[in-house]
Amino acid sequence: xxxxxxxxxxxxxxxxxxxxxxxxxxxxxxxxxxxxxxxxxxxxxxxxxxxxxxxxxxxxxxxxxxxxxxxxxxxxxxxxxxxxxxxxxxxxxxxxxxxxxxxxxxxxxxxxxxx
Amino acid sequence: xxxxxxxxxxxxxxxxxxxxxxxxxxxxxxxxxxxxxxxxxxxxxxxxxxxxxxxxxxxxxxxxxxxxxxxxxxxxxxxxxxxxxxxxxxxxxxxxxxxxxxxxxxxxxxxx
Numbered sequence: 001x002x003x004x005x006x007x008x009x010x011x012x013x014x015x016x017x018x019x020x021x022x023x024x025x026x027x028x029x030x031x032x033x034x035x036x037x038x039x040x041x042x043x044x045x046x047x048x049x050x051x052x053x054x055x056x057x058x059x060x061x062x063x064x065x066x067x068x069x070x071x072x073x074x075x076x077x078x079x080x081x082x083x084x085x086x087x088x089x090x091x092x093x094x095x096x097x098x099x100x101x102x103x104x105x106x107x108x109x110x111x112x113x114x115x
Numbered sequence: 116x117x118x119x120x121x122x123x124x125x126x127x128x129x130x131x132x133x134x135x136x137x138x139x140x141x142x143x144x145x146x147x148x149x150x151x152x153x154x155x156x157x158x159x160x161x162x163x164x165x166x167x168x169x170x171x172x173x174x175x176x177x178x179x180x181x182x183x184x185x186x187x188x189x190x191x192x193x194x195x196x197x198x199x200x201x202x203x204x205x206x207x208x209x210x211x212x213x214x215x216x217x218x219x220x221x222x223x224x225x226x227x
Contacts, residue, residue: 004158033214040123042203042217043159056214090158092215103149104215106158 002027004093004107012113013081021076021110025093031055032074033104034066035090043090049074078112086114118142121204121218129226134191138204138218141185145206145216148180150189153201153220162202163189194225 005024013019025032031050035043045058049068068074072093078085088111092104121138128134136150147166151159163178165171165187171178177190187206191198201222205215 035215040219042119042121042205042219043215045214045216048214058214088156103147103161103164105161106151108158111156 004091004105006089006091006107006110008110009108010111010113012115014115015081015083017081018077018079019081019112021078021089021091021112022073023076023091023093023107024073025091026105029093029095029105030072031094032068032072033092033094034074034076035092035106036060036085037088037090037109039087046076081114083114086112088112118216119204119206119218122221123219125222125224127224127226128194130194130196132194132225134194134198134223134225136189136191136202136204136221136223138187139185140187140206140216142206142208142216143182143185144208147207147209148178148187149205149207149215150176150178151203151205153203155200159203196225196227199223199225 007022033048034046037043046060047057048055052068063079065077088109090109091107094104119140150163153159165178168180168182175192179188201220203220204218207213207215
């Protein structure tokens with residue numbers, strides 16, 4: 001049973017560029033959440049997708065956008081990259097139907113470096 | 116004041132010791148509490164998941180939640196060098212259908 005997978009593993013971009021990160025959820029999960037983890041910090045919630053819609057959003061600007069596909073996989077897009085966007089981007093999957101009884105399982109992350 | 120407070124450490128203990136890790140929080144709406152372990156440059160791995168107040172034990176790990184004090188703990192018995200990692204507490208109001216709020220993480224070092 002494959003867990004949560006993310007691609008690419010590492011990415012280097014320059015300021016002002018755009019980036020797309022990808023995530024495939026754990027088998028049986030239909031909900032994908034994205035987090036940003038800066039060095040030495042805990043993950044910060046960006047947004048969550050369920051049934052191809054953004055269901056909840058954290059305190060991140062509109063430069064951060066996403067998409068969920070019919071097979072439940074998801075993309076995170078970041079426009080106009082800033083140096084401060086350098087971080088480990090984590091995807092987590094869960095089952096959105098059950099509510100409280102389901103928790104989130106994380107992928108290995110994509111490390112983004114902005115120069 | 117941040118919603119979730121966690122001492123970043125580092126916390127260094129000898130092998131075989133009992134480790135106590137803690138978080139405090141301010142939002143009384145949190146009902147689901149988790150502990151994740153994260154090795155360097157890897158994704159967080161779920162260790163313990165608890166609903167509301169009480170204790171939960173799994174092998175060498177015990178999670179405690181005291182909602183009246185807004186305080187959660189993770190105990191590790193018979194600690195091993197392989198337990199050396201960053202431990203993140205996380206909490207949410209609606210379980211999987213909700214964004215998690217994390218602490219900063221505690222860096223734990225188990226000395227052989």
